[in-house]
Amino acid sequence: MPKTPLSLLLTSSVSMRMFLPYLERNKLPWRQKAKEEGLPLEYPDPDEWLPLKNYAWFLKKIAVLASENMPIEVGRETAIEFKRLEYGYIKAGDDLRQALESMVVNSPSFSRQTTYWVEKLNQHWCLCNKGELHPSFPGNEVIEWFRLSFLIHLCRHWLGPDWEPYHVHIMTSEKMGRKYEPYLFKNTVVIYGQPFLKVELPFMDAFEPLASVPLKSRDIQEIKLLADSYCHLPTFNLDWLASLFGVTNKTLYRYFKNHETSFAQIRNEAVLKKAHTLLTASDDTVSDIAYRMGYNDVSNFNRAIKRLTGKTPAQIRQTIIAD
Known part of the structure; x- marks a missing residue:
């Protein structure tokens, strides 16, 4: 049990x-x-x-x-x-x-x-x-x-x-x-x-919190950790990530290709990891979890998780309970 x-x-x-x-x-x-x-x-x-x-x-x-x-x-x-x-x-x-x-x-x-x-x-x-x-x-x-x-x-x-x-x-x-x-x-x-x-914020034109270290010098695990932290935000996309590192989307795309992955793959893995943790290790409702994952509509969250896993959030939770 x-x-x-x-x-x-x-x-x-x-x-x-x-x-x-x-x-x-x-x-x-x-x-x-x-x-x-x-x-x-x-x-x-x-x-x-x-x-x-x-x-x-x-x-x-x-x-x-x-x-x-x-x-x-x-x-x-x-x-x-x-x-x-x-x-x-x-x-x-x-x-x-x-x-x-x-x-x-x-x-x-x-x-x-x-x-x-x-x-x-x-x-x-x-x-x-x-x-x-x-x-x-x-x-x-x-x-x-x-x-x-x-x-x-x-x-x-x-x-x-x-x-x-x-x-x-x-x-x-x-x-x-x-x-x-x-x-x-x-x-x-x-x-x-x-x-x-x-x-x-005023007077912050030179504010570049992550651009001090060149992207090519960064380990892919650092990007994955960022995805784990920010995947639920509505602004978490390729443009946002590129701006954090002070590079173009094209440069970031090449970086992912050199590491045999993509932004979409990293984001999806982070979303699944976080959603799975919330579904299996908490008693929060699916609606609450959907909101925490950045979805205002629980139906969209259900569709997104099913598209990635073949199961709805409720089915994932039920599988864990059955085990």
């Missing part, structure tokens, strides 16, 4: 610890709400992982009792902590580019369900991230505006306390997120209901 799958939607206990100073300072009954959601009441171990949905519900409940600007204020305080030299994320003399690279590299220590990356979109370098929790899930708007506040205040350390991006794309619906806007922005245009969170 196989072991009962568990949810793989996890967040680090660091996420909770980021909110605790604010909750304690404002004398909010966070222990009561944490207990209701089955969350720990003590957080001595930074390597502990929490179920994300329980954490989101906790934030939803506590936000009702807190000031409306709670996620904005906690995001600001977290940016200050991130910049403290003793944490090792940012070194003395680092510029904004180096700080962003550090954040992308260290993001797995904050969450197993949020992907951060830097991408050039419409001729502008943008700092992006995407969580795997559906935007409509209760409490997700608190989490996303906390992340946005953290990113904005991190950038303000180098760009000035009044800096604002021209545009911000956010996954939250306007109905859920509009109340937070005045606490963070005066002039920024916030576009809601987007596939991922995006912040336009």
